[in-house]
Amino acid sequence: MKVRFTKMQGAGNDFVVIDATEQPLSLDAAQLRRLGDRRFGVGCDQILVIEKSATPGVDFRYRIFNNDGDEVEHCGNGARCFVRYVADKGLSDKRSIRVETVNALLELRLREDGRVTVDMGAPVFELARVPFEPVGLSARREGSLAGGFELWGLPGLDCEVAVLSMGNPHAVQRVADVDTAPVLSLGPRVESHAAFPRRVNAGFMQILDRSHVKLRVFERGAGETLACGTGACAAVVAGIRLGWLDERVDVQALGGLLTIEWAGLSQGLQAPVLMTGPAERVFDGEITL
Ligand SMILES: N[C@H](CCC[C@H](N)C(=O)O)C(=O)O
Numbered sequence: 001m002k003v004r005f006t007k008m009q010g011a012g013n014d015f016v017v018i019d020a021t022e023q024p025l026s027l028d029a030a031q032l033r034r035l036g037d038r039r040f041g042v043g044c045d046q047i048l049v050i051e052k053s054a055t056p057g058v059d060f061r062y063r064i065f066n067n068d069g070d071e072v073e074h075c076g077n078g079a080r081c082f083v084r085y086v087a088d089k090g091l092s093d094k095r096s097i098r099v100e101t102v103n104a105l106l107e108l109r110l111r112e113d114g115r116v117t118v119d120m121g122a123p124v125f126e127l128a129r130v131p132f133e134p135v136g137l138s139a140r141r142e143g144s145l146a147g148g149f150e151l152w153g154l155p156g157l158d159c160e161v162a163v164l165s166m167g168n169p170h171a172v173q174r175v176a177d178v179d180t181a182p183v184l185s186l187g188p189r190v191e192s193h194a195a196f197p198r199r200v201n202a203g204f205m206q207i208l209d210r211s212h213v214k215l216r217v218f219e220r221g222a223g224e225t226l227a228c229g230t231g232a233c234a235a236v237v238a239g240i241r242l243g244w245l246d247e248r249v250d251v252q253a254l255g256g257l258l259t260i261e262w263a264g265l266s267q268g269l270q271a272p273v274l275m276t277g278p279a280e281r282v283f284d285g286e287i288t289l
Pocket residue numbers: 013045046066072073074075076077078168169201219220221222225227228229230231
C-alpha cells in the first residue's frame with residue numbers, strides 16, 4: 001500500500017501526518033511502528049491521521065498514534081501541526097477549526113505570526129479519570145489553589161509526582177536541573193508504574209522563576225521527545241496549583257519554546273489551558289507499507 005505523508009514538527013516533537021479525508025485509511029500496529037521507525041521507516045514520535053468528521057459543526061477528526069503503535073487521546077504539538085497542515089493544504093479556509101479526537105473536541109486557531117494557539121481544554125484532576133490508582137501510596141499537599149494539590153510518593157522510585165490529565169495522563173515532578181535529571185533512567189519506570197493502569201507521560205520540570213520553566217518529558221509510548229505539548233500544559237497547571245507559577249509561563253523544551261496560559265488562579269480549575277508554539281512542515285513523501 002502506497003501512503004503519501006507530510007513530515008512535520010512542533011518544537012522538535014515530530015510527526016508523520018496522513019490525509020485520510022478523501023479515502024479512509026486503516027493502519028495496523030506493525031505499519032504504524034514502521035512509519036515511526038527512524039531507520040527502517042520514515043521516523044517520528046507520533047503518527048497523525050486526519051479524517052472528515054461526521055459530527056455536525058465539527059470540521060475534522062484526527063487520530064493520534066505513538067510510534068509504538070498505540071492510539072492515544074491527545075497530542076498538543078500534534079494539534080498545532082494539524083492546524084498548520086490543514087491551512088497549508090487548503091483543507092479549510094477557517095482561522096479557527098473545530099476538531100475531535102478520540103475523547104476531546106478542540107478549538108484550534110492559526111495566529112497571524114505563524115505560531116499556533118490551541119485551546120487544549122480544561123485539565124482533569126479526578127484521579128480515576130487520569131487514570132491513577134494510588135493504592136497504598138501516600139501524598140502531601142502543597143499550594144493554596146482549591147486547597148492545594150497532592151504530590152504523590154511512588155514507592156520504589158525516589159520521586160514525588162503531581163498527577164493530572166490533559167486528556168492523556170501525566171505525572172510531573174520538580175527537579176533542580178533538567179540537564180542532570182534522571183529522565184532516561186527514572187522516566188521509563190514512572191511511565192510503566194503499576195499505579196498508572198494505562199501508563200503515563202513522565203515530566204521533569206525545573207523552575208527558573210514564576211513565569212519560566214525548563215521541561216523534559218519521557219513520553220508514554222515514545223520515550224523522551226524534544227518537546228511534549230500536553231506535558232507542558234500539565235507541568236504548568238501543576239506548578240500553578242502547587243503555588244510555584246503564575247498564569248502565563250514560557251516552557252523551554254529541548255526542541256523549542258512553548259507558551260502555556262491557564263487562568264486557574266483567577267477563573268477556577270475548569271479554566272481552559274491555552275498553548276502557543278511553532279508548527280512547521282519539513283517535507284512531503286511517500287512510503288510503501
Ligand atoms: N505520548 C503521549 C501522546 C503525545 C503527546 C505529546 N507528543 C504532545 O505533544 O502532547 C501519550 O501517550 O499520551
